[in-house]
Amino acid sequence: MGEVDFSRGAEVEVSSDEEGFRGAWFAATVIRSASKKKKLLVEYQSLMADEKGSKPLREFIDAVHVRPRPPRELDPSFKKSEEVDAFCNDGWWEGIIINVLENSRFSVFFRGSREQIEFGISELRLHREWVDGSWVPPLEEQSKSSKTEAKCNKRALKVKCSKGKSVVKLSKGTLVEVSSDEEGFQGAWFAATIIKTIGKDKFLVEYQSLKTDDETEPLREEVDTLHIRPFPPELPKVDCLSLFEEVDALCNDGWWVGVIAKVLSNSRYIVYFRKTKEEMELGHSELRPHQDCIGGKWVRASQV
Template identity: 60%
Template sequence: MADPNKYFRKGSEVEISSNDEGFRGAWYAGTVIRPPSARSKKVLVQYRALMADEAGKTPLQETLDVVQLRPPPPREAHPRFEFSQEVDARYNDGWWEGVVMEVLEDGRCSVFFRGTREQLEFGASELRVHREWVNGSWVPPLEVEETVSIVEKMKPSKKMVKDKFSKGTLVEVSSDEDGFQGAWFAATIIDQLTKNKFLIEYKTLRNDDDTDFLREEADILHIRPCPPDTFVVDSFNLHDEVDALYNDGWWVGVISTILKRKRYLVYFRGTNEEMEFKHSDLRLHKDWIDGKWIMASRVHNLVTHLHLSKMREVSPKSLHSSTPDLKLNLMMD
């Protein structure tokens, strides 16, 4: 885990993940006013653009946990965006994570936000490559940018599909439905419907009338093998990234406090919740990338890494009641 005192000194520029309703899921520029100390991991920050008063003269200040902060990410001098690329879109003074769905004229892009299934247009200057701050490093790093799209990077080969996702195989499946986003659920592959689509049956989720286990179609990008037993460890450390078993699914979080008797508090950034779990309901978080299980600290040479449990459920346009002068389309299923 990166030393917070190194990156969050007094006066340091940072990006802030706010927990307030209507702002959750975006990153905002700010400055450290009071850094963390040996007695407290809390940091006092001041937003650059968000104001505390209606007159817009007093910058907003908040005391936050270090897990809600990160340094400003690096940016390419002349970025080029392509279909299916993970990006951050600047809207209402914040950066919101989305996916490029169409490259338009004059470098403009149509960006899809998974959480709300909305699509907005942005100019190239309003976009940047999406990066994650992992153990003190940016992923992907600026110096090894690759041009391959995230969708192509995550698609498994034909041989992998045959070996890993055959009929009857136990897998984990993620869902885009409200209330289930960001979690992985155990399921069994019932049949392969097309090249990249499968019929699966969940192991714990029931259908609407509770007569049987839920069956549904899932594409290959929402399926992964069950993680190996090597994910189980004797103990977890502070700030370890983990998956927590909750409501029959595995949700990614961060160990925020180590309690007695092998119990832990886990912080979920996407919902700003902190919950207590016993050791047996936790496992180290890894990402299934390019046919391999990758620890967060070892993904630096990959094009990106997906944090599905951090799916944003907040719409960029919900920050203010005014309607933006942007094209808005609803994605059709």
């Protein structure tokens, strides 16, 4: 990443590793730098030091958790399936627009919490990432080549989205993926087949990789519709995954969301898992580009 001068008075955004705040960015101002600029003293704009809200919170932050303030579009417009940041609970959280409502209102889905919240246009901004000292995607007003590249990226995303089915019928024999709320398994998806329908919102499924306690036969389990999704569509094969690309990694019999932290030789990668803060070396065949099923359609994640 390019060098950035976070001098006194610079307007920045700060991320946190604390439980419940991961993935959010909070607006702050640099008060001073310390420890050869590896740490910064910042003052938050919305977070307060006490319950009375009389004094802004100040704290020292590692420089790796600080980035410049993202640019804002002068005349923003948002579309369905577009990735945005939504201002909520004093910070900016990444989500996906799943419905465009009346009066410039939008319904936003958050992957991490699986929540759906309605926002006004002033509470949203186009989602951008700080990559190698520049914002991706760039502002509309930037160079013509950048605009062309951004349009190509949006067009590719629309093509991928259009391949998803708007309505998926779950019936006996359907290949699906199942999530779990159990401690240690949250965030992972496990391949399974529907054996039969149980009532209106439940299914009996048989897992492809998970076994019973005695390891003699595939595990069967009753699962509600909130924990089932269609099996992801197969994307065109690529020879190499990109640095910082969001992927699913096949590990411990399930697919876990991670980010390519390093590209190695012989089609191997170092993958970083945000929730556990772990890194793991995996081969190309053990990875797939990350997708989310939103409103019955598959949406490809942007690079992060």
